[in-house]
Amino acid sequence: MDAEERNGFRLAIGIVLGAVTAVVEFAFTLLSGLVLLLVQAWPLGRQAVLRSVGSAGRWLAERERARLSAWLRIKCSSAYTDERALTYLAWRWPLGLLGAVVLLCALIGGGYSLSFIIGWLVTDVRHPLDLVVASAAGLLLLFMAMQGAIGVGTLERRLARRFLGPSQQDELRRRIEQLFTSRAGIVEAVHEERRRIERDLHDGVQQRLVALGMLLGRALRSQDRKHMDELLGQAHQQSRQALTELREVAWRVYPTALDEAGLRAAVETVAERSAVRVDLDFKVREEPRGPVAAVAYFVVSEAVTNTVKHAQATRIRVMIEGQKDGSLLVCVEDDGSGGADPRGSGLIGLARRVAALDGHFDVSSPGGGPTVIRAELPCG
Known part of the structure; x- marks a missing residue:
């Protein structure tokens, strides 16, 4: 199964689950409206009911956020108010039922599109033209239902972003903050890298070169030929080690x-x-x-x-x-x-x-x- 097939399967599962939750959301919206209407003239009772309804609405909205994230790849913010959650649920349940209708049309279209093959295999076909027309109509209905499913997914995204967020302004603000943070981090990383290079040069290469200079100086002042050869050998070894460490530093800077x-x-x-x-x-x-x-x-x-x-x-x-x-x-x-x-x-x-x-x-x-x-x- 390739990526497109997996995405289509996830979209279908997401719409099916959305149709199930739409029934719950419809019942919740209807019941909440009736209860709020009954306590409209009672301020204390209205406040208590609003708190309970808001908590229940947020719980349902969180279930929707989980569904959108898992199956439709839609990420929504959790920083929304109870009022926005209730508004989202009120607008969401018709969309969920629309998704159910779209999937039903897909099933019907798929069934009719296979009627030509099934008719030839199972029954004695007396009107092949009718089967061809039915199959063609089924394919057309299936194609339209697939496009409708994509449209439902797009509407789900827009509705969730509209009421649950993040809004475009929030996204831009988050992006700007992220850029500021990453820029500051890069500047600090560059400074840290420079400090590390300085330490490597100071503690490694520089010390080798100092030792090399001292050995050469001692060799120049030595009157003993054998001792001079030993000092020159040590100086040669120090130069090789200094070159190796310098290559290590250069490699760490950029290979x-x-x-x-x-x-x-x-x-x-x-x-x-x-x-x-x-x-x-x-x-x-x-x-x-x-x-x-x-x-x-x-x-x-x-x-x-x-x-x-x-x-x-x-x-x-x-x-x-x-x-x-x-x-x-x-x-x-x-x-x-x-x-x-x-x-x-x-x-x-x-x-x-x-x-x-x-x-x-x-x-x-x-x-x-x-x-x-x-x-x-x-x-x-």
Whole structure:
């Protein structure tokens, strides 16, 4: 079953459940209206009834939110008033009954569209033209019912957004806040990365170069040829280590293999350089664009580095897979001791990088393991 068939099946189930809830909502709306009409002249009683009706209406609206989310992929806010919930229910039940009518028409159309085949297989056909006309009419009715089901789904979305929210203004406000947050996070991540590079250069490469200079100075001042050769040998060793550490720093800043050979080659290099065994499962048909590939690489690199340093793991599994919706899923799992802190500087930096691309980042690391790091990156 492909994605379109699954979506059609979910839509049909959602409309069927909506027809069932519409009956309940109709009864609730009718009963609530009658009760409120009876206590209209009694202020205290009216307030008590309104509170009870509002609570019941919110409960029904929450059931509708669950149905819309599970079957129609419609996300609604929970920040709505009881009055808006009651208004939504009053408008929703006719739409639910309309959905039931649409599905009934689909069943009738499907039955008539099969009448030609069933007629030839089961009975002796005396009027084949009538069967052809009935089948054609059934196909037409089935097609119109399918379009009607899509229309019902669209109306469900608009009605829920109108009364339950979020409204377009709320969405824009949320998006602006998200952009402000992600921008601030990226600035902080850049500063943190610069500080880490400075520490690596100061504590690693710089110390190597200082030691190299001291060894060369001692070699120049030495009068003993054998001692001079030993000092030069040590200086040569220090220069090689300094070059290796400088390459490590440059690789952490941005790997050239990412541009020259692509994401897979860059991640394979991380796996080869790891002190812990890394199993790579790469299922990407098209090379992701530059920013997405860079973030995916840094997620893998940082996760593998953290595992080697802290997790006491014996195996790491890296999975990079292209999703049907066009996003890129990156998952790094190890068999270590767990207990990774999602608020640590390294993981916070990864979360900010992913958020800058409107992606989703998640860390699961219970005590005793395993640690699973997941990042979903949109590629559009």
